[in-house]
Structures are given as structure tokens and as C-alpha cells.
Amino acid sequence: MHRVCFTLQVKRDRMEEYAERHAAVWPDMLQALHDTGWHNYSLFLRDDGLLVGYLETPDLAAAQAGMAATEVNARWQAEMGELFEELDLPPDQGFLRLTEVFHLEDQLAAHTTTTPVTDQ
Template sequence: MQRVCFQLQVKPDRIEEYTRRHASVWPEMLRALHETGWQNYSLFLRPDGILIGYFETDSLAAAQAGMAATEVNVRWQAAMAEFFENLEGSPDEGFVRLAEVFHLEDQLAALDAVDTIHLEFTPTPTEK
């Protein structure tokens, strides 16, 4: 599963309306996102308009292509494009992807693997 985090800039004078529109996303848009593999999808908005999005998917390219093929996404992206500054393309493809530098579960799993190996190869006091 890929974890995808991205950033966009909402125009400061449009933050209130952007927030209102996301309080009640079109039902067909919600279904399309779900059906095309956008899982655990969240948006976070700072008071200055910095928008951070996060979702999980099996394939970013497939999730984006799946949404691009839906009529509802074409309408939604056209309706949302006016809210963003410095946007090249539609919001769902013009975002800046952020690099993941830390994930707790990955590091814990790696630590558990090292601990398991250490335990398997550490002689007990009676084996010395």
C-alpha cells in the first residue's frame, strides 16, 4: 500500500468556501474516490491556506487514472480549481507530492525484525 501526502495552496480569501464545500462532498464523488482506490483519504487545512492531503492506495497512477475517467471527477476538479493558487493542471494531478521521511509502523517492524534475529542468535547462559 502506497501512502501519498500532498500539498496545495488554497487562496486565503477562499478558505471559508473551500471548507464549506468539503463539509458535504457530492455523494457520487465520494463513491468514485472509494471505487478507484483512494483509501483513508484526509485533507488538513492551515489558517494561511496551506492544504495537506493524505491517502493510501495500491497505485497512485491507477487511482489518478481511475478518477480521471469519471465524469463526476471532471466536474469536481473544474469546480475546485478556482480555489487554488499556482496550480498547474487539475487539483488532483497538480499537487506537490511530499516525500515520506518517517513512518512509525515501518520502523517498529524493522526494529522487531532486528530484535527477533538478535534473540534467535544470542546464546543463553547455559549454551556458553
């Protein structure tokens, strides 16, 4: 399972609307996300409009392609696209993916295979 973190910039004057829309995502959109491999998906919105997203998926490209093939995603992206700053692509394609530099469980697993972890 791959962990994916990304950012987008929500327009400051549209932040409340963005949050309201995500408080009640369409049931068919929720199901499509789940069915196409978007798991443990969360969005976080900072007070300046910075949106940080996190998801886990077996294959991000496949998850994106799966959503692109759904009618509900086309409707959702069309409605949400206007809420973002300087975005030339639909939000689900135009996000900036961040590079993971640390994951506790991965390092613990690597460390415990060589040296037992003890409390100091």
C-alpha cells in the first residue's frame, strides 16, 4: 500500500464553501473513491487555504484512472475546480504530490530486524 500526500490551494473566499461541500460528499462519490482504491483518505484545510490531502492506495495511477472513468467524478471535479487557485487541471489531477521522508512504522520495522528496540 502506497501512502500519498498532496497539496492544493483553496481560494480564501471559497474556503467555507469547500468545507461545507466536504461535510456532505455525495454517496456515489464516496463509493466510487472506495471502489477505485482511495483508502484512508483525509483532507486538511489550513486557515490560509492550503489543502493537504492524504490517502493510501495500492496504485495511485490506477486509482486516478479508475475515478476518471466514472461519471460522478466528472461532475464532482467540474464543481470543485472553481474553488482552487491557479489550477489548470481538475483538482484530482492537478495536485502537488509530496515526497515522504519519514514513516515511523517503516523505520521501526527496519530497526527491529537488526537491533531490538528498548525503552531508554
